[in-house]
Amino acid sequence: MSLRLEQVTKRFGNVTAVDHLTLSIPEGEMFGFLGANGAGKTTTFRMILGLLEPTSGAVQWNDEAITYAKSHLIGYLPEERGLYPKLKVREQLIYLGRLRGLDKQTIIQEMEKWLDRFKVPEYAEKRVEELSKGNQQKIQFIAAILHQPKLLILDEPFSGLDPVNVELLKEAVLDLKNNGATIVFSSHRMEHVEELCEYLCIMHRGKPVVHGALKEIKRSFGKKNIIIHADFPLDELRHFPGVMKAKQTAEGIHLQVENEDVSQHILAHIADKGFIRKFALEEPSLNDIFIEKVGAAYE
């Protein structure tokens, strides 16, 4: 059950929101979709869901187009949170669940299971407008996954949640993935994507600037980070050959270097200068890659 986007382009008048995007997401994968605001993430999701027609190109799931006949297999959490403010959580979930093809009995069972899991069983009889924004989001998340979708699209699922709830939701998302669901999600938070996804795509102005497996992306990025904590001044390293960027911290310095070799030269250079409390060579963070790729595209 793989999801494929083939040269998908969407134009609104003169604006090209998505420009020849080709993606392939294997079944059971968690796919991270990154991009600055307005990069075309939501438009892509809407095309996957069939809410918008691509100007050209095709979206296929299992070699078939996605239509309303398949809506019981698809779950969607939109970026803009919304539920009926006046309806009780129970009525709300029953309505949305039935629209996804479930019967009432199953919905109530599933709802109770999930409300318990999210530690809010007492919300079933509350009206949505009485709940806090974060709790509304949990309800909406439940609405998106109640029918155990095979394809789950989450647009910014963790925004606006406190760390405890982010963990609860992350676990839930991972469980769904382990049950075989294909999950596409977008986020501004690089650490979430780094933690959850093996595959990702960074969008910029409708085009994918980085695309592939996380490990591959990091390896091919080449650049590494060095963290040094020492008792002597390290500022001179700023101008050391091979250093791309440097950032002074309270305890020492963070460097971005061209490649691994540079780290050995630096280590040799500072080894006899004094006491070194920490010297670490790290993979670049997704954050670095994002800033570099998207930032470069801005310039």
Place this chain on the structure above:
Amino acid sequence: MNKFWIVLWHTYITKLKSKSFIITTAITSLLILGVTNITHIIDFFNKNEKKTIAVMDQTEEMYKPLKAQLEKRGDKKISLEFFQGSEKAAKQKVESGQWEAFLKIAYDDKQLPEAVYYAKTVADSDTSDQVKEALQQIKTAMATAKIGLKQEQITQLYEPVSFQKIALEENAKTEEELNQARGLVYVLVFAMYMFVLMYGSMIASEVSTEKSSRIMEILISSVPPVQQMFGKIIGVALLSLTQFLVLFAIGFSSLKSSGKELLQLLGFEHLPVSTLVYAVVLFLLGYFLYATLFAVLGSMVSRAEEVQQVVMPVTMLVIAAFLIAMFGLNAPETSFITVTSFIPFFTPMIMLLRIGMLNIPFWEVALSLVLLIGTIVLFAFLGSKIYRGGVLMYGKSTSLKDMKKALELTKK
């Protein structure tokens, strides 16, 4: 179950259970009970209300005949009191509320009575008219007596002329039938006007609430927008039918038990079946036409507060149709009415008026229905496209240009 039915049922049940629906239905029922029993209610409040009118009779011979005349008329609410004293004292008593009014009668230069009626306000013309009429009769009697006419001659003089209207066309309605038809048509047109406006704007605000609460994206990702739009329109139609049936049952039974005359006046005594059948058909078609427009307009705004503004043009159309129908009640045969009855926006009300009041050939009705249905199909088709794009558009969007934009959104 088909998703269309789920949307329909959900719309119907949640609206039916909502407090606002129950309260409006209850209040309207009370109102209908009140209107149908209005004569009883007025009688009840006026039972003990006796109005005293002081009479200062400067002619010294008018008081007694006036009192006799009023009693003859059988009005027990007005009682006269003979008053001798200063005008000022009398006026004070009126102002203090002891007397309803104070009547000063004198002779004019032709030796005929003239009167001045003093009351706190002259808003209650009912009482003063009674007195005036009684006085008028006395004056007539006096004036005719002066000329020397006999009683029979006077009766002859005042007897109304016999004037009968007979329609020669075979199926044309008689005068009486026409009056009854007018009552029936008035009630039906008014009901249509009320329901279209009430439920139309309910649909518009429903759609915009779903949009502003942003639940729309979830909904249209699981139900095709067209099914959703029509599920909603028909759900609300069922709701309006439910309310209509409740109100109709209450009104009809209440009229049957208490307001026979009103029932007759409105032509409900012998309901013409064909008019009713056409009424139901036109009612439904009119509702669908306007409901579709309201739904589409509702899908264009992103905040519930903007709904009233954006549905204004359609509301105006409904009001225009109603006003034309009101004009047509007294002139159903004018060519203006004939022409407007073929304009789809006006057909539901104006054609109903013509069917109810005239005998029009079937082909005219059929033609107008075809035009109306065609328009509905066209708007439903266009509307569902605009709706599909409109629900995805946010921001200030109230113009035709934005409708075009919404249409484009659904294209490739």
